[in-house]
Amino acid sequence: MSISRKAAVAGVYEHPTRFAPDKTMYQIMAESARGALDDAGLTIKDVDGLFTTGIGMGAMGIVGFCDYLNLTPNYLDSTSIGGSSFVAHTGHAAGAIASGLCEVALIVYGSSAASQRFAVGTGGFGGSLDPCDQYEMPFGVTTVGSYAMIAQRHMHEYGTTAQQLAEIAVTMRLHASMNPQAKYRDPITVEDVLASRIISSPLHLLDCCIISDGGGALVVTSAARARGLKKKPVYILGSGEAVRHAARGARDFLEIAAAQSGRLAFERAGVTHKDIDMAMVYDSFTITVLATLENLGFCKRGEGGAFVSGGRLRFDGELPLNTDGGGLSSNHPGMRGIFLVIEAARQLRGECGPRQVKDCKIALAHGTGGTLGTRHSGATLILTNQ
Amino acid sequence: MAQEKKYAKPLPHLDEENRPWWEALKRHELYLQKCRDCAAIRYYPRAQCPECLSPRTEWVRASGRGKVYTFTATWQNQAAGFRESLPYVMAYVQLDEGPKMLTNIIDCGPEQVKIGMPVEVVYEDVTAEVTLAKFRPAR
Numbered sequence: 001m002s003i004s005r006k007a008a009v010a011g012v013y014e015h016p017t018r019f020a021p022d023k024t025m026y027q028i029m030a031e032s033a034r035g036a037l038d039d040a041g042l043t044i045k046d047v048d049g050l051f052t053t054g055i056g057m058g059a060m061g062i063v064g065f066c067d068y069l070n071l072t073p074n075y076l077d078s079t080s081i082g083g084s085s086f087v088a089h090t091g092h093a094a095g096a097i098a099s100g101l102c103e104v105a106l107i108v109y110g111s112s113a114a115s116q117r118f119a120v121g122t123g124g125f126g127g128s129l130d131p132c133d134q135y136e137m138p139f140g141v142t143t144v145g146s147y148a149m150i151a152q153r154h155m156h157e158y159g160t161t162a163q164q165l166a167e168i169a170v171t172m173r174l175h176a177s178m179n180p181q182a183k184y185r186d187p188i189t190v191e192d193v194l195a196s197r198i199i200s201s202p203l204h205l206l207d208c209c210i211i212s213d214g215g216g217a218l219v220v221t222s223a224a225r226a227r228g229l230k231k232k233p234v235y236i237l238g239s240g241e242a243v244r245h246a247a248r249g250a251r252d253f254l255e256i257a258a259a260q261s262g263r264l265a266f267e268r269a270g271v272t273h274k275d276i277d278m279a280m281v282y283d284s285f286t287i288t289v290l291a292t293l294e295n296l297g298f299c300k301r302g303e304g305g306a307f308v309s310g311g312r313l314r315f316d317g318e319l320p321l322n323t324d325g326g327g328l329s330s331n332h333p334g335m336r337g338i339f340l341v342i343e344a345a346r347q348l349r350g351e352c353g354p355r356q357v358k359d360c361k362i363a364l365a366h367g368t369g370g371t372l373g374t375r376h377s378g379a380t381l382i383l384t385n386q
Numbered sequence: 387m388a389q390e391k392k393y394a395k396p397l398p399h400l401d402e403e404n405r406p407w408w409e410a411l412k413r414h415e416l417y418l419q420k421c422r423d424c425a426a427i428r429y430y431p432r433a434q435c436p437e438c439l440s441p442r443t444e445w446v447r448a449s450g451r452g453k454v455y456t457f458t459a460t461w462q463n464q465a466a467g468f469r470e471s472l473p474y475v476m477a478y479v480q481l482d483e484g485p486k487m488l489t490n491i492i493d494c495g496p497e498q499v500k501i502g503m504p505v506e507v508v509y510e511d512v513t514a515e516v517t518l519a520k521f522r523p524a525r
Contacts, residue, residue: 119464119465122462122463122464123463123464123465127396129399131403131404131430131432132430134398134399134404134430135398135429135430135487135488136488137396137398138395138396138397138398138512138516138518139476139488139489139490139518139520140395140460140463140465140467140468140471140474140476140490141476141488142460142462142463142465144462145458145460145463145476148458148460149456149457149458149476149477149478150456152456152457152458152501153455153456153501156456156501156502197461198459198461199461199462200458200459200460200461200462201458201459201461201496202458203458246429246430246486248426248427248428248429248436248437248485249427249428249429249430249484249485249486249487250484250485250486251486253455253456253478373456373478374488
């Protein structure tokens with residue numbers, strides 16, 4: 001059974017906060033839920049499917065959130081595969097709606113990562129009993145270090161340069177300058193990125209996403225119901241998800257989960273790369289974008305450095321990317337997947353003002369969760385307003 | 387030597403499934419596992435072959451020699467034990483036997499580490515129970 005066009009994103013909300021020491025995680029989630037339901041023209045009583053996870057939640061956090069909002073949904077999904085989770089949730093929601101398991105899905109995330117001073121990328125790992133972790137934690141693995149090893153290998157195999165990676169950060173900042181909600185809006189140059197301190201070689205401070213508070217929510221419902229709601233429906237055309245890991249020691253580190261999740265999403269959506277008018281790609285680090293674009297097939301492996309250069313990723317370029325300013329400049333409250341879907345939907349609705357992509361009909365969102373250099377998930381979603 | 391000061395970095399959890407591997411490191415011996423049915427070599431150690439689920443496992447002594455596959459010099463890590471030892475080099479070393487292992491490159495400055503550089507294992511006894519396999523430039 002195909003889920004294509006059976007479900008639509010009917011409501012979106014990006015919480016405007018970037019620093020909220022006065023709010024709890026659950027409060028940010030509840031405010032986001034209200035925002036997305038208002039956007040759709042629905043109420044909390046309409047919700048019969050709930051999708052959530054978070055970095056500050058307990059193992060049964062979704063049940064705790066139901067308690068908090070006095071929800072008793074018919075369908076629950078707390079798939080937790082890192083920052084990509086909410087992209088995966090959107091695909092799962094489309095499947096659940098298409099098969100009649102629920103009709104109004106609320107997907108919600110919130111975090112106060114910045115005000116609680118989580119060292120999201122540079123805190124190291126410890127305490128896990130998972131077998132894989134026992135062979136990594138003792139050596140000081142950090143999130144940024146794991147991605148940095150992918151960048152180092154890419155530079156070695158293909159001659160990719162720090163300047164090329166920096167171009168990604170510069171483009172994201174340009175987009176942030178057109179997003180009033182973005183945390184960092186002052187333009188930067190390639191030289192600024194290269195002059196910022198090394199966090200984990202070869203990645204500089206400005207190659208890394210920011211840490212903020214924030215949250216967001218999506219309402220997904222059946223295509224038929226969405227057509228009767230407040231906003232123009234954003235139909236889900238296809239989705240895919242995948243993982244990559246150490247592969248018993250035999251991994252090719254430059255092949256990432258996007259290769260598999262992207263192939264599935266394109267096949268299921270029945271579209272090709274040239275049909276994509278804009279893309280939202282998880283930008284935890286500049287290398288994440290470069291590796292993802294190669295693995296999604298927008299360019300060949302090894303050609304990512306040239307591909308991201310020359311303004312191609314600008315909102316007015318050949319493949320507009322992360323028009324909200326991304327995690328590199330707008331917001332990154334621990335996990336960022338939900339914002340990829342939110343901005344893609346806003347672009348498809350034509351709501352993006354000065355950063356609006358012209359004639360935007362089909363958008364792709366790809367989330368990466370976990371760390372590219374050890375193990376990670378990828379979730380791809382293709383959306384349309386047609 | 388490591389016992390003099392409390393060891394602050396995270397330690398692996400030893401259990402019945404992985405204990406033979408850690409006990410070998412304690413003896414300063416590095417082993418890989420090989421499936422007796424499908425011959426796949428695997429790292430890290432686990433009870434069943436992930437390719438064919440066979441529990442029939444042979445322990446194969448590794449040479450302890452390999453090459454740097456990729457690396458990073460870490461300049462920021464707030465975690466206890468690491469924040470005092472910046473910068474340090476984290477790397478994947480591809481062993482001559484094939485598998486890639488996450489490890490640290492020690493006994494040289496970060497600027498000396500290059501992809502493809504030949505390295506050899508160094509056994510670091512960090513506690514009475516745990517020895518870590520790290521690597522240094524091959525001599």
